[in-house]
Amino acid sequence: MNVDLEQRNKKTVRALVILVFVMFLFAVALIPLYDILCEITGINGKTKQESAVLDYKIDTQREITLEFITSLGAGTDLAFKADKYEIKVHPGEVVTMSFTASNKTDQRMTAKANPSVTPGPSVGYVKNTECFCFDTQVFEAGETKHLEVQLVINPTLPEHYKRLTFGLTFFDTTN
C-alpha cells in the first residue's frame, strides 16, 4: 500500500474518532440540555427553584384551581399529605401550601420529593419560590414535619388553563 493512501486513511480515521467522541459528549450533554428543554417546554412538568423575588400584579378577575397531589415511592414508609387537597388562587398571588409528613419507622430517614406539574406546558408559569422538594429532608425516627411550598402563578398564564396540578412524590433515599 502506498504512503499516500496510508495518510488519507489516517486522516479519515482521526476525523471519525473525533466524531465518535463528540457524539459521546453529546449523549452526556443531553442531561443538562434536557433540563433546559423541559424548563422551556414543560416536557416532564418539573418546576425549577426561582431565585428572584417575583412581583406580579394580582389578577383578581381570574381564579385558578390549584390541586396538590402527594405520592410515595415504593418502600418509602412515610405518611405524607397536603393540608388542603385543592385551593383557588388568583394569578400573581403568592400561595403557600403546607404539607405534613411523618416518618413511620423507628429509624432516621432521609427522603427527597420530586415535583411535577401537569399540564406540562403550564410549568413555565408556575414560579416555585420555595419548596421542601429542593432539598433532601431528614426525618428522625417517628418524626412528623410540617413542610411548605410557596409559589406564584405568572398572570400571563394562557386563558385555557383553569386547573393546575402540583404533584409531589417522596422517595426514601436513606441508603
Added chain:
Amino acid sequence: MSAVTAEHEHDDHHDHGPEKGLLRWVITTNHKDIGTLYLLFALAMFFVGGIMALVIRAELFEPGMQFVSPQFFNSMTTMHALVMVFGAVMPAFVGFANWQIPLMIGAPDMALPRMNNMSFWMLVGGVLLLASTLFMEGGAPASGWTLYPPLVLQTGAALPFAIFSVHMLGISSIMGAINIIATIFNMRAPKMTLMKMPLFVWTWLITAFLLIAIMPVFAGAVTMLLTDRFFDTSFFNAAGGGDPVLYQHIFWFFGHPEVYVMILPTFGVASTIIPVFARKPLFGYSSMVYATAAIAFLSFIVWAHHMFTVGMPMAGELYFMYATMLIAIPTGVKIFNWTATMWRGSMTFETPMLFSIAFVVLFTMGGFTGLMMSMAPIDFQYHDTYFIVAHFHYTLVPASVFILMAGGYFWLPKWTGNMYDEKLGKLHFWLSAVSVNILFFPQHFLGLAGMPRRIPDYAVQFADWNMVSSVGAFIFGFSQLLFLYIVIHTIKGGTGEKVSDEVWEDAHKHGLEWTLPSPVPYHTFATPPDKIPTEHF
C-alpha cells in the same frame, strides 16, 4: 510501532495464500475471511436467537403457563431481541460489507485490515458475554432490549455484564463503521466516483455514519444506567431529581437510527439484486441515493414516536407525528423505484429474486402499519401491543432477514464457485414466505383486539390466533435448517456445476465483482481496475 511498518508486514502477507489450519481464522486480516467469519457467526446467532423465539412462541402456543416462569420469559424476549439485532442482523450485513465493498469498488482489501479482525473478535466477545448473563444469579436482563430504567435497575448480577457487553458490541460496530467509511472514501477505483458507486456501497456508507453517530450515544446512556445503579448518580432516578423518561429519549435517539442501520443495507442489497434479474438498470439511481440519505436524516428527528404515551406536551406529540409521517415519502420513492425497475424488465425468478420480491411486498406491509402508527392518536391504541410486534417483525424478518437470505443465494456462487441447489432454494423460499406470514400476520389481529406485547400468558379470546402464530413460528424456524443445509452443501461443492465468472446472466453489466473469476481469488484488485461497469450513472 508505526502503522507504516505494520502495513509493510501486511504487504508481505499478500504474497502468501491463506494461513493453513484454524489459526488462519483467528489471525486473518483478509476481508473475505473476515466477511466469512461475520456471516457464519451471524448465522449461528440467527439460530440461537431463533431458539429463544421458539421458547417464546411455545409458551404462547396456549393460554396458561406451561414451560417457563414469567421472569425467564421476559429474559427470553429481551435476549431474543439483543441477540437478533446485535448478534445476527447487524453482523450479517457487516459480513456482506466486508466481502462485497472492496469487490464492488475495486479495492484490494478493507482500509484497516487489522482493526477489521479486532472488531470481529470484539463482537464475538461481546455476544458471548451477553449470553453468559443467562447463567448468572437473578437471570439474564429481563427488561426488554430497550433496557428502560427503573425496571432495568432491578436486574440481578447480570446488569454490569450486560452493559459491558453492550459497550463491546458498540466498539466493535464503531470500528467496523470507521473501516467501511475509510475504505469507501479512500480506496475506490479511479473511475468510481461517489455517484457511480453501487447502491449497496452507498447504503453502507450512510449506515456507517449512522453507526458512528448513535453507538456512542447508546454507550453513554447505558453507562449512566451503570452509574445510577452502582455510584449513586440519579440521571434517571426521580428520587435524586432525575427523570426515567430522559433515558427513553436518549435510547430512542440511538434506537430509531439503529433500526435503520438494519434496513438501509437491506435496501442496498435489494437494489443490487432486482436489476440483475429484471435485466434492466436500477430505476432512479440518484433518487435512491437521496432517498436513503433523507431516511437517514429523518431517523434522527423522529425518535419520540416510540414514546407517544409517556405524556409529552401536545406540541411535541404533533411535531413527532408530522416528522414521522414524512418518512413515508422517501420510503415510498424506494418502493416505487423497485417496482419501476421490474416494470418492463425481462424477469426470471431464481431464489435471490424471489426473496427480493417478497422483501418489497412484505416490507411495504410493514411500511403501511408504520404509517398507521405514525399517527399519534391511533398509536395510543396500537402502542405496546402485538400490532407493533407485527409491524417491526414485518420490517425485520421478511425484510432484512429475507434480503440476507437473498444476498446469500446471490453471492454464495460467486464466493465459492459452486452453485446452490435451485430446487431446494425455491423450496426454502416458499416455506419461509408462507410461514412468515402465518407467524406474523395474525399478530396484527391480536394487537388490535387488545393483546399487549411482552406478556407470557393471555386471555383466552387471544388463544386461536396465538396458536396459529406459534405454528407459523415453528414452520419458519425449522425451514431455516434447510437454509443451513443449502449453505453447507454449496460450500462443499453444491450441485457440482461450475459457475461462470458472471454467475447470473449479464451480471457483469451490474457490478465489478462479476468481472472477477469464480470463485473469487483470495487476493483481488491488487491494482485497481481501469474500467467500471457503466450501468450506474
Added chain:
Amino acid sequence: MKTKQLFASLLLMAYGLGTAQADYTLNLMEGVTSISKDVYGLHMLVLWVCVFIGIVVFGAMFYSIYFHRKSRGYQAANFHESTKVEIIWTIIPTVILILLAIPATKVMLQMDDTKDSEMTIKVTGWQWKWEYEYLDSGVRFFSSLDEASNKARQLDSGIDPRTVPNYLLNVDKPLVVPINTKIRFLFTAADVIHSWWVPDLGWKKDTIPGYINEAWTSVEKAGTYRGQCTELCGKDHGFMPIVVIAMEKADYEVWVAAQKGVAVDAANAAEKDWTQEDLIAQGEKVYANNCASCHMADGAGLAGTFPAITDSAVVKGDLNAQVELMLKGKGMMPAFGQMLDPVDFAAVATFIRNGLGNAVGDSIQPSAIKSLQAAIPTIVSDDE
C-alpha cells in the same frame, strides 16, 4: 351499612354479567367514548388508504411479474429514470399524508383537553397491581388479579384457563366510574414505569414514578371494560389487568357510600386482636395471591432467582427484620408496605413463620403493623 355493601356488590355483579368471555375480534374496537370512536374512525380511514395504495402498488408489481418475464419472451426495456414520474410519486403521497394529518391533529387536540372535568381519579402503578384513589370522595383501594386467574396462571397449575371466567382480565376490586361524566385521570407510579390501557376508552397512558400524567374520558355506555398494563414492568407484567365498571350516576353514588363503609370495617379489623390460627389461615390466602408466584406455593423459591421461604434465615431470624424487608422490598421483591392492608400483612408475616415448613412460633398483630405502615393519607376536602 352491611345491606348497602351487599347492594353495591349485587350492582357490580349485574354490570359484570353477560361478559363471561369476550369473543375474539380481528379489528380495533370502537369503544364507548367519543374519543375512542374518533380514534376508530381514524384507524379505519388510514387502513383503507393503505389498502388502496397497496392495491395500486402490488397490482402494478404483479402485473409486471406476470407479463414482463423472460419465460414469456418479454424483451427488457432500458429506461432508468423519469423526472416526471418521480415528481408525481413524491407529490401524491405528500398530499395523502397532509389529508391524514388534519383529522389526526383534531383528535389529538381533543384528547389533550382535560378542562371542566367533573371528577378526578388518581391511578398509581405498582409491581404488580393498580392503586385507585378517588380524589373527590377519598375512596382508595388496590386492584389486583383475581384469585381464580391467579391460581390458574401458575406454572403447571393444572387448571384450564378456559374454565376461568375472564381469565387474566379480572380483578379483585374493579374501578367503578359513573357514565356520561367527564373524568380526569392522574397517573403516576411507585416503582417502575407501567402503562394503563383500557381499549374501550381509546387510549393508554404511561405511569411514571415521580411524575404525573393526565388524561380524560367520559364513558357513554354502562358496562364492564377490561384492559391490561402495557409497559413491561417486570415479572408479573402480564398479570395486572384493569377492569372498569361504568354505571349510572345514581348507582355509582351508592357504590361510593358503600366503599366508605368498607374502609371503616377494615380499620376496625386492624384494631382487634387476632388469634395466631386466624392469622395463619388468612395468611395462607394472602401468600397464594401475593407471594407464591416467586417463592412458589410450597415456599421452595426458585434457585438463583427467588429465595426459598422454607428454612430462610430471614424468616427464622428476627421478626422485625423480616417485617422491614416485606415493608420496603429489596431488588426484585416489591415493597408490600403500602400494598397490603395491616390485617393481610400481619397474617402473611405470621403465616410464613409458622407454615411452609417453618415453625418459629411467634406472630405479629395487625395493629403492630399499622403503626409501622404508612397511614393511608386521608383527604381533606376544601369547599371554600
